[in-house]
Amino acid sequence: MQIETKYAGTVEVKEEQILTFENGLPAFEDEKEYVLLPFKEGTPLFTLQSVHTPGLAFVLVNPFEFFSDYQVEIPEATLETLAIEKEEDVAIFTIMTVEEPFTDSTVNLQGPVIINLEARLGKQIALNDNRYGRKHTIFATSEARQPGQGG
Numbered sequence: 001m002q003i004e005t006k007y008a009g010t011v012e013v014k015e016e017q018i019l020t021f022e023n024g025l026p027a028f029e030d031e032k033e034y035v036l037l038p039f040k041e042g043t044p045l046f047t048l049q050s051v052h053t054p055g056l057a058f059v060l061v062n063p064f065e066f067f068s069d070y071q072v073e074i075p076e077a078t079l080e081t082l083a084i085e086k087e088e089d090v091a092i093f094t095i096m097t098v099e100e101p102f103t104d105s106t107v108n109l110q111g112p113v114i115i116n117l118e119a120r121l122g123k124q125i126a127l128n129d130n131r132y133g134r135k136h137t138i139f140a141t142s143e144a145r146q147p148g149q150g151g
Helices: 078-082
Strands: 001-003 007-010 018-020 032-036 047-052 057-061 090-097 112-114 121-124
Touching: 001 047, 018 121, 047 090, 078 121
Parallel strands: none
Antiparallel strands: 001 007, 018 032, 032 047, 047 057, 057 090, 090 112, 112 121
16 A cells, blocks of 8 residues: 655555554544654664655654663553564664754653564553763763763
8 A cells, every 4th residue: 555654755565564553642542553664875864754645754763773771661561562573573663753963853752662573563651760861962972872971
């Protein structure tokens, strides 16, 4: 099927690429179907694109590429909700707030997006960890990028 996207125009997606967020995402509870697309070849960025609303897309990054000490403990209830059985089926992303200039962009380490790639289910969770905030810079010096500082 073809969908209209915010960043890539019209793209062809297969039914098995569709991810279901049973409760939507915060502030977008009615949007339940998304696809994960590479943002641009050669970058660590992805787009979580709504299947039904072309203008609704979130830029995602793998936080572990930027914060080696980032830790996510997935609650038991989320493991059950997402039917997670094996660690290798799980992908963890964080939502990026894109700023101008791009080097001022931030990521939300407090609210990672958990995706069971095998079951094609996803959910954004809130971490109860004061080391992480909603606005961590990722393109700053390594000292400024430490998750435990600011946020």
